[in-house]
Amino acid sequence: MSRSLTGFTGGLALVNSRNPDPESGLHASVREAAEHSSTRLDLAVLCVPAAACADALADAVAAGCRAALICAGGFGEAGEAGQAHEDAVRRVAEETGIRLLGPNTSGFFVPHRGLTASFVPGARQLPAGGVAVVAASGGINHALSFELTNAGNGVSLGVGIGAGVDVTAADVLEYLVDDPQTTAVALHLESVPDGPRLVRALRRLTEVKPVVALVVGRSDVAEFAQSHTGALATSWRTTRAAVAQAGAVVVDDERELVDALTALSRVRLRPAADPGLGIVTAQAGPGLLLADRAGADEIATPELAAETQARLSELLPPLTFQRNPVDTGRPDKSFPAVLGAVAGDDAIDSVVVYALTEPDSVDLVTALQDADLPADVPAVVALGGLDDEAAEQRIQLHKTGVPAFATPTAAANALRALVADSRRRFRTGTAAERQAPALPGGLLDEHAAKNYLAELGIRTPPRRACASREEAQRALTELGGPVAVKLLDATVLHKTDVGGVHLGVRTPDELDAALEAIHAATGATGYLVESMAPGGVDLVVGAHRDPVFGPVVLVGLGGTAAEALGDVAVRLAPVTANEAAEMPGELLGKELLRGWRGGPELNPHEFGEVVAALAAVLTSHPEVTEIEINPLRLTTDGLVALDAVVVRTEEDRNA
Template sequence: MEGMDKAARAAFDALFSPRSVAVVGASTHGGKVGNFVLRSALASGVEEVYPVHAGGVEEILGRKAYPSIEAIPDDAVDLFLFAVPQKHILKGFGAAVAKGCRGAVIFTAGFREAGEEGRRDQRRLKAMADEAGVKIIGPNTLGFFRSHSRMNATFMPVLSDLFREPGSITLVSQSGGVAGFGAIRFAEDRIPVGTLVCLGNRANVEFADMLDYLAEDPHTRVVALFIEGLDDVRRFFDAARRCAAVKPVVVLGAGYTDAGRKVARSHTGSMAGAQAVYEAAFRQAGLLQVHSIEELVDTAKILSLSAPPRGNRVGVITHTAGPAVLASDILARSGLVLGDLSDATKEALVSKGVLPSFMPPDNPVDLTTFGYLDRRLYVEVLELLAEDPGVDAALAVCMSALGDPHVDPFPADAFGRAAARSGKPAVVAWGAPSDAHEELDAWVRAGVAAYPTAERAAAALANLHRASRLQERPKDAAPPPEFPAELSDYVADLRSSGRVHLLEHEAKRVLDLAGIRTARTVLASGEDEAVSAAREIGYPVALKIASQDIAHKSDVGGVALHLADEEALRRAHRCMMEVVARKAPGARLEGVCVQPMVPAGTELIVGGTRDPQAGPVVMFGLGGIWVEAIGDVAFRLAPVTEADAREMITEIQGTAVLDGLRGAPPVERDALARLIVAVSHLLARFPIQELDCNPVIFHDGTYTVADARMSF
């Protein structure tokens, strides 16, 4: 798998671990961004900090200041931090490059978010940076913070105080605000942050670049992302898949828009909105999707501290029933179960006097008030659960004593050691106020993920389990199918005709040549030809209008089904021509398509579209009228593997329909998965803009594509 080359990696290393820093726009005023940035730089672990102040002051914050970049007495300044107005950036960046700049942070706004002039300036900035091999964070950014090199390149100098200890979590955010809120949550939970990067306008550092760098970063164990939008979904997907193969990646997406997307004629195209495509890419790449900043932080926290569970069986320890019930409900909804305790564990709970005599040895293990008064009982129970083969993880629920001197502190260290010895994750719901710093620090030192509520603890444990399942997914893709040369020739002939929208018989011919089973379809230019075709095919037949200008044939009376004989066909043909002429008077009519009636069965849709950012995308869902009524579909970037296809099959809400309802035979899922794979490779290999196979009817142990729509 391709990743980051040595030159790009060296550029990022210089960016994140500079020897020297210049602050361009350093200010003497304590309320200015330039003053905040300078204070951040001075709090960093760098050899030299050069304030640049065009006003000519001699000194700022005890450091000699320079009137210009050119005046800095150092021709190898690694990192430049720009806090000057937008109109000075391009000239200043050129001077920085001449001074040996290897990385830059541009806090200034007014670029691509500010209209065409700003977009033009950002393109010029990117061209200059790419030519010089310089990586830019921003413009319009909070900057970055790297605890391992003690480099604070933000306008939040407080980060250097909040995160003195290096951590293993990297948060990459498009938004400085989300990064700030995330940092506050990490600080509140006493969790050290390794790296915090706010990409801003992404001049020449994209999420894909960061993921390629972080995949091999020895200081990063967990990657957390906040994404508002991507310019190149496909490139992001490739980098995300590479990174997620070696370490967990958690993603929070928001602000999806359909700006710039064309009006779609097909069901697939109309449903492939930005959110559907983005989330499909996240799932397919193996990313763990979350839905709030709090969940993003909670999940990154447990992934950084806990071993993955071997299974989905949880042992719950509590001294109060209500929160344990809430936690159990969340676990159940997430596919985790309360493990059945072994007879040996139950006997030990009784014989060691861990439980009061009136409590049965069961899961949850309810210590009642005795667990609140004697916290050592939690460690004893955890040690028993660690030896129980029916338990894969533990969740402990306990209230802080809030400083009551008559209640012994929780033995967090012993609890953490017991969890570490077992190799099983243990998470704690620790009911304490956020300012109980010593108690929260104790859990972090013990290597235990602790949360203020049972619900958050259970949700984090569920996400830890989800992450472990993602890591178990097969990584190798099967070789692409061998399409015949006749298919390539036929597609080339169709494209050379200049037509965009194919007629149904042409679309089915493409599918047939790709090895996809379709209902035989004959184009007839008139009534007599239709009768002749039906005689050859055999009754009963279906009759459909053939027109490049009509996307949805049934809407204009262009479909007639179950025609049992010649008389019925002639009558249907005349009626169809009359109704279509009235409802679609401007449509060019090529004739009608005649095909056999497909046996009744389960109707599905398999199709695809070419997304402007993600490229070819394949879709599957319930077909026929159901795709319009409920839109129960799943997407993936094409091509897909059979494992991807099987995930799509189980992802739709109506998956029970595939098992057979009211006596209907079940859909042959192996054949369905192979069909999805074949369609995905067809989309990836040829310049198809939209494709609908709808309905695909599964019947008699096989399937038939009853109708197809395709455009180039």
């Protein structure tokens, strides 16, 4: 540690109470460190047991420190005694204003300033650069910083948050907004103490810099995670949705994160709804891998314009594929012109190039410079070869601002991130402060809930609330058959389960039988008589309050299968109709909504309006805990809400 901090010019207290070594600047206490310091102390690095940390922190304040780092564990994650130590440390921080990183972190580093507050020897060798790492875990902070470096990047700042008693990820993200050294940010999240705060910080940061986020907790690792951070795991799905909505590019593992940042720290695509990718490959096989992966990622690889193809046919031998992918065969001196032709095509927003290292056929670094691509159509390169040769060429490409990788998969990860970033920036407008209409008082039965949906602009079937069998018969006459006949009772949430629903009722006799059956099964005397909706595809749309992030909306397909798959898309409320329109495209079963077997096709904007309206109910009315339309049926005439439930907290509902 003492070695690690040698580049730092501020006043420093290095405290290791168990193994002090004053010769190398490691003192037994803050006071001792202060006595030996020639300058005013600025930062205290405290390697002392949990029980001694609060006092050591107070000493640091007394000695003039404005910041401190606590390495030890044994706080909130370690039961009651640990919690007491944590509370004591927090109290000192709150009362004195000293900024505290940790406890339970292996530190941080700022290579630009020669400041490396870390035990791990390699941390001192990290090159200064543009990527900041904000990690829940100290170990991940180091692992990511090393891998980013191995991939040809430098680090502006690396922080392991640890227990986050004072400084949290949100604090660091806010700091990075104005940090001139940082051009792109890696974010690693295990748990989120304050969802709205994190989202606010991310929104501000992603307005000015790309952020790539890795969220832990796809499977149930809560027990181990808690032993590590003391925090309850947040929902993986909701956290991913929240950070994506706040503008981050979300990845699945740390290699993808490195690939994404190697690209995004150097280039970005122009904002577009569906950016087009041109694939130029010197070898057909790797080009096919890139095309296959682009297809799986739903990245457009549009056929090149006739003029582009004509130009390519002058440049390339016959028989090679020239529509996109463009298979150049072994690259020769025409390679820059080929790249230029593809990048110049109107449908193309970025070009990915694959080649094996063949110094005697083409120098890719020079070729890319000679190609002189339009500034807003960046190239991404995958250069295969033995590291001895290829690594040096990749470094040269990086020096000219071209992100370079070793494999088609790495380049494909980069492209997926670039495209996600471009699409996100294309989405204009933030969620308007949409005010939902007031709700009627009392418990809402299905009729009242549907009337409210109608006020929100959501279509519901024609219906009559009937207080008697006679009214029900009149309703059948007025509506015409077939109708659905339902128990109308706001206290019964699952009407079907109690025999409260009869469908396809056509005649007065059938209606009598249905009413009698509902009465016999439930004792009810109130009925809803409603026109049957045409067939279609059932969706479920709901909004509720997440304990970490507040109001969220969920979208899924109806039916048991979709439910068993957990196939849902999530957004934070408020949400714009445009943002919500993208949710169905995230469902595994999305093909069902795209005219499956001649069925109806979803209008994403109509759908987005429904979701945005439900979201506004939760943001406008704090007493509403949940609102759900199940099913929301997609018909050839559009969306119709077939059942709806609104749940409010009891006190407010009765107020």
